[in-house]
Amino acid sequence: MMKDILKRLTEKFPISEIEEQRANMIFVTMPKINAVQCISYLKQFEGFTHLVMLAAVDYIEDGIFQLTYILHNYELHTDIGIRVQIDRKQPVMESIHTLWAQARTYQQELKEMFGIDFPGSPDIDEPFLLEGWQNIPPMRKDFDTLKYSQETFFPRPGRKHYDPQKYMKEKLYPDKEPE
């Protein structure tokens, strides 16, 4: 089944990479311009009617954000993930709130946390979790959260840091020699 779907997909869309994670879960990577078209195709013709999630990963070293749309087919009980890589310098992606209204929430979150814009998505500029955030989006890898915390939140002096592994070993098995 999945094979057929995949076959049809490859015929229709320029898929660059296929990763079969499980028998009922595959990930396909495709260019930004085809992604929404593909998602829409999957929803309308292949029965992937459920948007499971929309997430992003910051690959700062490659200069890209990778968006992952996971869709679910209730009849076949299969998931398909569409991976899209977008330029980190121009983080703009087409909105899919027209396909699933709830997608606006994901997109709102991505806008706030990664700064990825989805033009046209409702309330895209409203704060999602952070009220009045003024720094660069906090989930980007170039945001130094420790530094920010130390500058902003009055760290209490005298805080000690331990390596958890070493510390637990010392506490629990003080007699044993370190390997």
Add this chain to the structure above:
Amino acid sequence: MVNPIMIFILFLGTAFLFALFDKIHRKFSFAILQLVLLINTFIAGQWLYKFVFTSQTPVMIFTAGFKPPFSINLRMGLEEAFILFAVNFVGLLSALYLSKSFKHSKVYPLVLYLMMIMGVNGIVMTRDLFNLFVFLEISSISTYALIALKENEQRLASGFKYMIASGLASVFFLLGTIFIYHITGTLNIDQIITHKSFVITSLGFLSVFTLMMSLIIELKPFPANGWALDVYQTTTSGVVSIIAVANSAGVFYAFYKLLPLIPHNQLLFIAGIGIVSFLFSNLIAIKQTDSRRLLGYSSIAQIGLLITVTALTRYLHVKSSTSLFIISSIFLSNFIAKAGLFWIAGIIKKTHIKEWAILRFKPGLLIIFGVFIFALVGIPPFPNFWAKWDLIRFLALSKLHIWIILILLGSLLEAFYLFRWFGSIVRSEQNEEQLLQPAYKTVPIIIFFLLLIIISIGIPIHIYQFDILPLLPIVGLLILSIFDFLPSKLKAIISMIIIAGYTLYIYPVLSGVSLVFAFIFLAGSFIQLIATMSRKGTDKGFFPLLVGMILSMGSLLVARSSLEFFFAWELMTITAYMLVLRGRKAEKPALLFILFSLAGAYLLLSGLSYAHVINFSLVGLGTIPISAHMLPITAFILIVVAFLIKVGAVGFHIWLPGSYAEAEDDTTSFMSSILSKTGIFGMLILLLFLLKMNMHHSALFTSMLGWIGIFTVFFGSLMAIFQEDVKYLLAYSSMGQLGYIVLCMAAMSHLGWVSGLYLAVNHLFFKAMILLAVAGVISRVGTRNMYEMGGLIKKMPYSFISVLIGIIALSGVPPLSGFGAKWLIYTALLEKGWYFRAGLSFFASAIAFLYLFRLIHTIFLGQPKPQHQNVKEASPFFLIPQFLFIFAIMAISMFPNLIIKPLSTFINPYFASTIQWQGNTLYSSLGYWNGNLVMYVTMGVFMLLLIWLIISIGRVQKVKQFNIVFAAERPFKPTTTHFAHNFYAHYKRALGTFVRPVTTGFWNGVGEWISSAAGSIRQIYSGNGQTYVLYILLYFIVLYFIMGGK
């Protein structure tokens, strides 16, 4: 004395010479025409004067020097003189009205016009059958020619239909004449009448039947009258007014002349023909949108009524002077009003009744229009009112119940469409348009208007020997109308002076319960008049009506006869209607108001007629004839229902909320706190009669009345809690409170009546207070929806105080006066043994808390709205009366004996007292109550605690509206933070079934049924000439067999 034959000579002479005159100049010929009509009017007027003011006997004029049957003779009596005068006068005015079209037309119309009037004159005077036929032909042919003169396809068609119909009628007439001549050998009407026994033979019957039928067809009975309606619709208004009034008058008089030929047992059939015409024409008129056609239906209906009344009075052998009075009053009302309305139609030049709204910008013409409408409906003091009064009285006396019902029903239908029309004009949104009011068109209207007014004032004074007392409301209304140009504040002061003067004037005759009601009606109005000073500008028309209404309520108190009572009642109704109609969106509610009020008035009228033995007034209580110990049950029910409608008892309440709410804000307080009590006053009088006279099952009736009262309380209160509009809420609340009064009155015990009156007075105080406060609030915030207000306590603290005191007094929470009412009510009910009613009223009074809290919370408490940031306290004119009422409430709360003691002395003559005083404590047979002590204890406890709170609370910071604990959030919008809309949603879920609009649905159903019936009946008028002829023939045949032709 000028010989009446001169009339014909003048007519004929000028008609023949007219072509000659016209050659000289049209102005000259027209002047001749006017002159002829003027002279004729003068001749008729002279005769009329002689008949009315000297004991002149009718005169017979023999034309050829022979006595009948060999020659034609004319008769000049009171009736003839009256009709001739009217016809020639209207001819004269109509000619004036038509002067412009006469000027530009050929000469023939002038001649035809003269001929037509002459024809009518002839019809009226002649006593010869064949001669009558000739005159009928003259008038109808000239009418036809007049109709068809202007070459317009529609007019030609309608003229043609007219000709066919009148031709058919002529055939019948001629046939009848021939038969009669064959049987009796004479054509002289008087001689025929003396030998009228021939009618019992079948040929005799047929001959008389055909004769009468032809006249009746000329009088346009339903349904054989389609041709006439087309005429009314298409002809120019000057001509149509002549056709509708003068022509009809002539034919009607011919009918009147020949009526003695009808055997006594057949008279009811004739009356039936009339009543069918009356009812159905009025019914169909409801559906009309064309103004002339509507007026046409109204004319036909009125003629139908005239036929009925004439036949019935003859059937009942009513004294001729009385029957003449009734007939001529109806005749005159229709004559003047209809002619006037058709003339106005000619000025408006709009066909659709809604387009008449341009009248709104011509106050003078609008007033005249209104007066004509009122005259048609039979509002006092117009002639129709008196006719109706006498007529119904006779019918009731002879137990012709069905006829009473039908006549009143028809009148109600008529009132419906006429008032609907009036209301839509007054309240329409249409823009101003240029309206030409040429003098030659206006003058006739004004003359008729003045004539109507003079007659209307003359009748009560001359015929019913009214002195000034019952006419004072009209006098007050007129005085204020004269001062109408003054600014409102001044007029309010004048009104107050008038009312004070009136009160002083009638004070000597007041005593006992009438004193209580005088206090409510007059003192209450006096204080509330202060609030009307807040009106800006001159506000024309308000004060005259208000003073008229207040004084007519006063008139109710001092009425000395049933007629005076009814007169005042109707005056009050109509002024109140006009006041309601002043509200911006009051068109529909006002119509409902007047419909229900008129229905109530008609019920009252018929009730009073059935109870003719009693003199329905406070004075009359002392003069019950010993012979009349039985109060008829029908009368009782009719009268009580009339009053129940006035108080808005459940089932009849649908007029109440709308008209209270949509009236202007200060008017509402008059209506709710004062006007509604008139129903209570009436009921009180009725119950007093009930006490003095026996009636079968009187206990059962009062018990039923009690249930009606308590259900009114219950449903009124329940409806009130679901209203979003503050005035609707208060209107339903009034309904509930009046239900309590009805309940108490129905208890027929000392305590019951004391509590009823106590509540009536108390209701005046608190309801006027709340309504004035609310009026002040509305005037500032500009909305009536409670959810759009909020937090106004900070902006309008004084209004808040009076609403607060008002709701405490209303809800019956001690220590304020409301509790006194509650205590009295429950004690009375329990004493009486009405336990379930007591339980239900407890429930209702708890429900009252709901709407009262909603009232004060959503307006004054909660979140203030940003748009009301700059709202100021209401005008002091609103506040002064409120504080006077607060003072009154405080006084009777502190010292309940101030009010309960006098009330109980007033009731003492009627019932044995069951309460007694010990100091300030009031003891009943069941319990006791010391209002004074309650007040002191409450105040003492309250003050002590307040002092303790101030001491113990420490630092207090005054905070603002958003400083609330909002689940760790903060509010953003006052609108969404203010919990106000659909306040009692949960209550609706629980008890919503009780407030389904069942009653409204029922009345809507009645309305729809009537409307669709009218719609389908209207279908019979196909507009097709042949069909109309067929109708006439069928009508003839069917009636022939119904009336027992063989």
Add this chain to the structure above:
Amino acid sequence: MDTPLVLKILYSLISLAVITIWGLSLGGIVRKIYARVQGRIGPPFWQPFIDIIKTYGKRTAVTHGIMFFLGPVFRIAGGIGTYLFIPAILGSTIFSNFSVSGDVLLVMYFIFFGQLGMALGAGESGHPYSAIGVARGLAQMTAFEVPFALSIIAIVIQYHTLNITTIVLAQQGSILNWTLFTNPLATIAALIALLGMNMHNPFSVVLAPQEIPIGPPTEFHGSYLALMQTNRGIFNAAKLVLYMNLFFGGATNIFALIIKTFSIYMISVVVGVSFPRFRTDQSIKFFLFVPTLIALLAIIILVL
């Protein structure tokens, strides 16, 4: 009656003090019982007193306006007034209070005094929850007043008087003379109404701490709250005394009063711990159905 006014006031104050202490203790005792039923130790029975002292001891307060300030005063004046218009103990001068002011109708209506004032105060706070609470409370009140009023009517039919003292007198002699036994239906209806009056479960939706943080008093604190807490004791006791007088033969001494009011209160407590909560419309329907029918039956039987 013949007692001088000053003495009368003094007596009333004593009577009031006793009933306040008893009313508050009653609340504490019930909390203790609740705790014991649930296997807890629970607060001491004087906990209400500590709470009130603490609440009076609050140092700061805010006010939303004059009605907000006066609301609690209305409330407690209503409670005290209600008590003062009931003769608490038969034959006692000290505990006869100001019952000369009026009969049972006065007491029934004076109950509204506090509720109305409180509702107004809560309204001025501008808090939507207060208004919702009031809307619910008033709605429920209209419903439970029906069986209550009907059972009072039944009593009036039975004793031909509205005078509380006379009603109590008529029940003297034997325990079987109590209305409870002479007119059990009316008593049952009235007791069900009492559940609503006390706002115990299943009729506690008015206060509903979870959804509309305790309803009408949401914004009240400090001395306001203390006054209201005091009132809760007094008002509760006053209602119990009224019920005792009307249905349970009244009291001839203070111990009888304490035992009887405690027992009556326990009825609603027992019901309260055993039931979940009605929605407002459900409780309205319930009150207008079951207890109302019972009360109507009581009246019908008496009339027949």
Add this chain to the structure above:
Amino acid sequence: MKKDNRLLPNKDMPDFERDYFCDAHPETVKPLKGFIEKFLNWARANSLWILGFGTGCGAIELRPLMTARFDMFRYGMAPRPTPRQSCVFVIGGYASIKTLKRIVRSYEQIQAPKFVLALGSCTINGGMYFDSYNTINRIDHYIPVDAYVTGCMPRPEAIIAGLRKLQELIKQGKAEKANEYIENFEWYKANQKKVIKDWNMPDYNW
């Protein structure tokens, strides 16, 4: 009922909202002297009404206090649904900035005298969220804390112990942090405003 004339600047609020909020500056109210204050403190200690506002994961540890096993009622403690009527504010662990805003608001709405009990490491030094961009490290820089309970999370027993400690402090008259907050109002406000960027409320929530 002394009227104070100091007004808050409320400069972070838009003009049209100023009319909605009270802008009076809070004032300290000194405790009474001698026996009365001691008596009142005793009463306060024995009637601790806890604001039912779970600000972090520690809130779940508060619930067992109501149960028969821990039964906080025996000490006169009770949960209370509205800040107006409570006197103890239990900070239940980590406080995100968003929550901090609500904490400040609720704290200011509690009427004096008021006490704060902070639970868990997160309130002390940020705990495991010390490096989060969105979680404050030390609650006592934003509102004054009367007592801390350590642990991640502290068990209900520990919380009871903390509350008992608080009771002792109150009885000794040492729990006057509410006045401290007012005295150092500017400092606290500055700290609060440093982290709460969209300050859409008045400077003091009455």
